[in-house]
Amino acid sequence: MTDPDRGSGADSGAATGPVVVRRWRRRLPRASRVVAGLVVVAAVAVLLVPDRLGLDQTLPFVGFVLVRAPATLAVVVLALLALAVRARWWPTVVPVLAIGAVAAAALVPRLIPDGPGPDPGPDIVVMVQNVDRGSADVPALAAVLRERRPDVLVLPEAGEPFRARLAAAIPELGYRSWSSVPVSEPDAVGTTVFAGPSLGDVRVTPVPARFPWLELTGGALGPTRLLGAHLASPVPDLIDVWPAELASLARWCAPGTGPAVVVGDLNATADLRAFRAGSAGCTDAGDAAGKGLLATWPAGLPRWLGAQLDHVLVGGGAGVDGFDVVEVPGTDHRGVLVTVHVQG
Structure with a gap:
């Protein structure tokens, strides 16, 4: 049963x-x-806002920050396309778009011109052109100098060999020039400065750094100190040096340090906390002109794709007016030309 x-x-x-x-x-x-x-969502946050997560002094995340602008545009476009294709993906797409908005909010102010800066005294035109280990085309650079006649030219990655070649190409312009390293050193580790006759009797002082810098004072600069610099890159061998050199910019930018102009390849953008801290008190000429997202590196890509590593910063009452990007063959950097109002 x-x-x-x-x-x-x-x-x-x-x-x-x-x-x-x-x-x-x-x-x-x-x-x-x-x-x-x-x-x-986590991957997008690391890509677009690593500085908000405290990752922007660590490799490889620092590299993500340097391309924040094109990366933000790409992520937002892809997120909107994903939402249009599959509306049910909204729980992922909405946070992604929120992160994109945070990244964009940091970028938009650099596209809005501030207008001319204070004009306390004489105007000087300054130019920075990284010459890529001395490989820039000397006749082409000489032609730019004859046309634009900058009062100060700062050449990162130019030592004594490149200085001599360029000086020999433009004797009629009357520039005086100095290299931060002796002739025995290769171009890659040097920074060269050319000063036009309009500056008068300026003094040049070496500044210790991984790639030694030069500071110009006196003459037509008056009380303004002008630094020609090439900062260390955020690469594996130099990642420990890089934030310290950015922090040292406070010697020229911090309140109370007096009028100053920093011209050079700073290997950083305003997206990085270390750059923002070191340059606090200075105005970035690119941002002031609404051109802070124009890429100066790498020169082989369109100007909207890359990073603006080459800067002119002014502080202590100096002002800026005008910002132009120039092309010189033979180097992976574009040059920058800026009119600076110094205190006479």
Whole structure:
């Protein structure tokens, strides 16, 4: 005789097993979608706002910050396309767009011109052109100098060999020139400064750095100190040196240090906390002109794709008016030309 209760229990167990399996099969894809969405959101945050996460002094994240503008544009476009294709992806797309908005909010002010800066005294035109280990085309650079006639030219990655070649190409312009390193050193580690006759009797002082800098004072600069600099790059061998050199910019930019102009390849953008801290008190000429997102590196890519590593910063009452990017063959950097109002 069959026990009714036992029979019904066996039937119930047989029916419950497949139901539980089916439920877990439904839950697993849902859980995997949630995990995938979280991974996407985290990856976008690391890509677009590593400085907000404290990662912008660590490799490889510092490299992400240097291309924040094109990366933000790409992420926002892709997120909107994803939302148009699959509206049900909104739980992932909305946080991604929020992160994109945070990144864009840091970029937009650099596209809005401030107008001319204070004009306390004489105007000088300054130019910076990284010559890529002395490989820039000397005749082409000489032609730019004849046309634009900057009062000060700062050449990162130019030592004594490049200084001599360029000086020989433009004797009629009357420039005086100095290299931060002796002739025995290669161009890659030097910074060269050319000063036009309009500056008068300026004094040149070496400034110790990984790639030694030069400071100009006196003459037509008056009380203004002008620094020609090439900061260390955020690469594996120099990542420990790089933030310290950015911090040292406070010697020229911090309140109370007097009028100053910093001209050079600073290997950083305003997206980096170390750059913002070191340059606090200075005005970036590119940002002031609404051209802070024009890339000066790498020169082989369009100007909207890359990073503005070459800067002119002014502080202590000096002002800026005008910002132009120039092209010189043979180097991976574009040059920058800026009119600076110094205190006479």
